[in-house]
Amino acid sequence: MKGFLPVFRKELHAIFASPIFYVVAFIFLVISGIFYYVILSYFNSLSFELARNPALARQLNITEVAVRSFFLNLSFILIFIAPLLTMRLYAEERKSGTLELLFTYPITDAAAVAGKFAASVAAFVVLLVGTLPGIVAFAMAATPAWKPILSGYLGVFLMGCSFLSLGLFSSSLTQNQIIAAVIAFGITLVLWFIGEAKTITGSMAVGGVLEYLSVTKHFEGLAKGVLDSRDVLFFCAFSIFFLFLTLRQMSSYRWRG
Amino acid sequence: MIEAEGLTKFYGPISAIRNVSFSIEKGEIVGFLGPNGAGKSTSIRILTCYMPPTAGVARVDGLDCFENSIQVRQKIGYLPENVPVYRDLTAKRFLRFAASAKGVAPKRIAAEVDRVVAACGLEKIAGRMVGNLSKGYRQRVGLAQALLNDPPVLILDEPTIGLDPTQIIEIRHLIRELGENRTILLSSHILPEVAQICQRVIIINKGEIIATDSPANLTSQLQKTAKISLEVSGPVDEIVPSLEAMAGVLKVTPEGDGKNRLTIETDQSKDMRPEISRMVVLKGHGILELRAVQLSLEDIFMQLVTEDPAEEGAKS
Numbered sequence: 001m002k003g004f005l006p007v008f009r010k011e012l013h014a015i016f017a018s019p020i021f022y023v024v025a026f027i028f029l030v031i032s033g034i035f036y037y038v039i040l041s042y043f044n045s046l047s048f049e050l051a052r053n054p055a056l057a058r059q060l061n062i063t064e065v066a067v068r069s070f071f072l073n074l075s076f077i078l079i080f081i082a083p084l085l086t087m088r089l090y091a092e093e094r095k096s097g098t099l100e101l102l103f104t105y106p107i108t109d110a111a112a113v114a115g116k117f118a119a120s121v122a123a124f125v126v127l128l129v130g131t132l133p134g135i136v137a138f139a140m141a142a143t144p145a146w147k148p149i150l151s152g153y154l155g156v157f158l159m160g161c162s163f164l165s166l167g168l169f170s171s172s173l174t175q176n177q178i179i180a181a182v183i184a185f186g187i188t189l190v191l192w193f194i195g196e197a198k199t200i201t202g203s204m205a206v207g208g209v210l211e212y213l214s215v216t217k218h219f220e221g222l223a224k225g226v227l228d229s230r231d232v233l234f235f236c237a238f239s240i241f242f243l244f245l246t247l248r249q250m251s252s253y254r255w256r257g
Numbered sequence: 258m259i260e261a262e263g264l265t266k267f268y269g270p271i272s273a274i275r276n277v278s279f280s281i282e283k284g285e286i287v288g289f290l291g292p293n294g295a296g297k298s299t300s301i302r303i304l305t306c307y308m309p310p311t312a313g314v315a316r317v318d319g320l321d322c323f324e325n326s327i328q329v330r331q332k333i334g335y336l337p338e339n340v341p342v343y344r345d346l347t348a349k350r351f352l353r354f355a356a357s358a359k360g361v362a363p364k365r366i367a368a369e370v371d372r373v374v375a376a377c378g379l380e381k382i383a384g385r386m387v388g389n390l391s392k393g394y395r396q397r398v399g400l401a402q403a404l405l406n407d408p409p410v411l412i413l414d415e416p417t418i419g420l421d422p423t424q425i426i427e428i429r430h431l432i433r434e435l436g437e438n439r440t441i442l443l444s445s446h447i448l449p450e451v452a453q454i455c456q457r458v459i460i461i462n463k464g465e466i467i468a469t470d471s472p473a474n475l476t477s478q479l480q481k482t483a484k485i486s487l488e489v490s491g492p493v494d495e496i497v498p499s500l501e502a503m504a505g506v507l508k509v510t511p512e513g514d515g516k517n518r519l520t521i522e523t524d525q526s527k528d529m530r531p532e533i534s535r536m537v538v539l540k541g542h543g544i545l546e547l548r549a550v551q552l553s554l555e556d557i558f559m560q561l562v563t564e565d566p567a568e569e570g571a572k573s
């Protein structure tokens with residue numbers, strides 16, 4: 001992995017020096033804040049209504065209602081945010097010709113891909129840390145179950161990594177950042193809804209495959225606090241697959257000249 | 258130090274270079290000369306491990322550019338054509354990245370960056386964004402990154418393109434200084450530049466190497482006849498017949514600019530100037546100028562790249 005650290009550090013500098021990150025962070029935090037507020041006030045009104053009925057109130061579970069839907073909403077914002085974080089990674093290098101430098105410095109292509117991916121993951125983690133004050137406020141007002149929260153964050157993190165690796169790959173396909181973002185956005189959106197297609201396919205086998213490919217399906221468990229190794233493995237394999245494709249794309253780019 | 262053996266590169270069905278072979282000794286400054294689109298950048302990109310050749314082998318310091326790509330890249334400082342730079346980093350930050358990517362030990366990075374900043378005269382702009390720099394400074398930043406980690410081989414693709422005359426002179430000066438203890442390959446389509454800096458010239462056209470030699474040898478080799486320029490005080494008509502009658506004179510052409518000038522083509526084997534001067538004086542004219550005309554590299558280049566179309570037809 002010769003060259004991982006230099007690339008990682010350079011990308012971090014580029015990410016935090018560009019206005020894109022701050023605009024993305026602002027939008028992400030505002031939207032997640034709105035969702036947070038809406039969900040909690042919904043839970044609030046729900047508990048007032050149920051106060052008259054103690055039997056039902058006992059079934060009201062803040063993890064089930066609030067935490068789970070908070071993470072589901074967070075993960076939905078990711079579809080829009082992840083491509084914006086990754087779109088410039090390779091597209092800009094291609095456009096400005098600096099890929100020629102990257103290709104002729106003594107660093108392996110794998111190290112460059114890994115460095116870029118790690119930098120985008122780091123930027124994403126900074127965004128996630130930005131949502132923590134909400135959790136802290138929540139913990140001060142109620143006594144939350146920590147395990148579902150941790151597994152929810154793990155789920156958002158893993159899903160984010162998957163989307164970032166997909167975004168990195170689409171960035172390697174073109175020298176136009178907008179095209180890179182749109183490709184990544186399109187594919188993630190399809191993977192988000194592909195599970196729904198199960199009902200319209202006639203065959204059980206095809207439906208099963210589609211359901212397996214659905215990122216929502218694998219995320220739901222984690223958001224609920226069910227830590228299933230199959231889901232974790234799915235997201236890891238997803239990330240590795242697209243990182244591998246990016247690497248292939250780089251060698252193909254070299255050979256074509 | 259640098260060897261190319263039968264390099265061929267196809268972009269789809271189009272071949273950019275065909276069977277390009279040359280070798281460069283340690284310590285040489287070699288110019289890679291050719292018109293735009295001749296295959297200079299393609300050859301250079303193969304040598305710098307940017308892309309593999311379709312056929313053939315390139316070696317730097319005995320290491321295969323494809324098999325031992327990383328080691329080869331460690332030995333080369335490369336300034337690509339059009340000088341790509343990370344525009345959203347400051348010059349210093351960019352050089353720091355380049356230094357660490359080239360494997361400079363973390364402790365030495367600051368000193369190494371300072372060294373190339375000083376060598377390329379970048380002290381004043383080191384803290385500015387590369388994207389906001391003038392073309393001349395950007396070029397120097399590009400050169401500075403090539404010098405990091407003191408590589409024994411420098412490959413510069415059109416290092417002076419887009420610079421103003423003062424900057425060109427500065428860069429040439431720098432290159433000549435660097436060449437004192439390094440092997441340098443630089444490409445250019447500007448002939449005087451190559452003639453001034455390089456000890457040897459490789460001329461490439463339409464993807465094939467057509468000549469390799471020192472600028473001086475190329476000149477004498479291609480000069481099939483010696484040319485003499487003569488200016489006399491009286492009318493030239495009187496001496497033309499006697500000049501033509503002399504043994505060894507092949508052709509006499511009056512310049513016809515009203516200055517009594519003549520261009521005389523003579524046999525390469527001997528210097529005709531003493532005989533000519535004696536004859537002119539005997540005729541009662543004064544000699545204002547008498548000199549041997551050297552073919553410039555420019556002429557050779559034109560001669561080589563604008564080959565006889567008939568000759569080419571016969572070859573293929």
